[in-house]
Amino acid sequence: MKPIIYLATQNRHKIDEIKDLLGDLFDFRTVFDLGLAVEIPETGKTLTENSRQKAQYIAQNFGGITCLADDSGLEVEALRGAPGVYSARYAGEHKSDSANMAKLLEVLSGSDNRQARFVTILTLHHQGKFYVFEGEIQGHIEAEQRGSNGFGYDPIFVPEGLTKTFAELSLAEKNQIAHRARALQKFKKFVLDDQIFEGH
Numbered sequence: 001m002k003p004i005i006y007l008a009t010q011n012r013h014k015i016d017e018i019k020d021l022l023g024d025l026f027d028f029r030t031v032f033d034l035g036l037a038v039e040i041p042e043t044g045k046t047l048t049e050n051s052r053q054k055a056q057y058i059a060q061n062f063g064g065i066t067c068l069a070d071d072s073g074l075e076v077e078a079l080r081g082a083p084g085v086y087s088a089r090y091a092g093e094h095k096s097d098s099a100n101m102a103k104l105l106e107v108l109s110g111s112d113n114r115q116a117r118f119v120t121i122l123t124l125h126h127q128g129k130f131y132v133f134e135g136e137i138q139g140h141i142e143a144e145q146r147g148s149n150g151f152g153y154d155p156i157f158v159p160e161g162l163t164k165t166f167a168e169l170s171l172a173e174k175n176q177i178a179h180r181a182r183a184l185q186k187f188k189k190f191v192l193d194d195q196i197f198e199g200h
């Protein structure tokens with residue numbers, strides 16, 4: 001039987017990526033299955049704090065269940081790491097991907113330095129303990145949007161060594177190289193090596 005892990009995220013794109021990569025090994029369930037009706041709080045100042053906060057919130061509110069949280073952000077070198085932890089709300093509380101991208105392209109217009117990286121911090125809660133896994137990918141911000149796959153800033157992010165944006169890659173292609181996938185591979189290795197789930 002596959003171990004049951006609840007995903008402490010309300011972002012369906014993240015859920016799709018996680019299930020695509022590790023769905024064969026784990027029985028991933030969601031906060032939608034739990035009937036969660038409010039937004040999971042995110043009030044930290046770092047990705048690590050927010051990731052932990054999300055895992056802790058779901059564990060505390062749902063009987064200490066095993067859960068995995070993801071906090072991610074886009075860090076732009078010329079903006080000294082912004083939008084970073086504020087990536088989802090860069091252009092305002094309404095969390096609009098297109099408004100966020102438009103704002104970033106505007107802010108960066110005329111900038112020669114378009115270097116950026118995506119970072120993911122995963123936090124696993126299991127039996128009262130917390131485990132953290134990080135993944136990142138370097139790349140640059142394009143001058144305009146290309147592609148329609150993925151979510152967030154994918155249409156303007158070109159990973160190092162490629163010419164396509166993340167939004168021009170299939171989900172499986174993105175999952176071979178991206179920040180979230182890298183963090184998930186570390187999570188997988190840890191769980192398999194340390195056998196923290198019985199029978200695994």
Ligand code: ITT
Nearest residue numbers: 009010011070071072073074087088151152153154
């Ligand atoms: P949850 O908190 O419910 O998990 P969220 O979308 O609010 O969902 P974050 O707080 O981690 O998630 O926000 C990260 C934002 O960074 C996200 O909304 C996107 O705008 C962007 N982002 C994160 N991962 C990304 C990816 O793989 N591709 C493109 N943009 C991404």
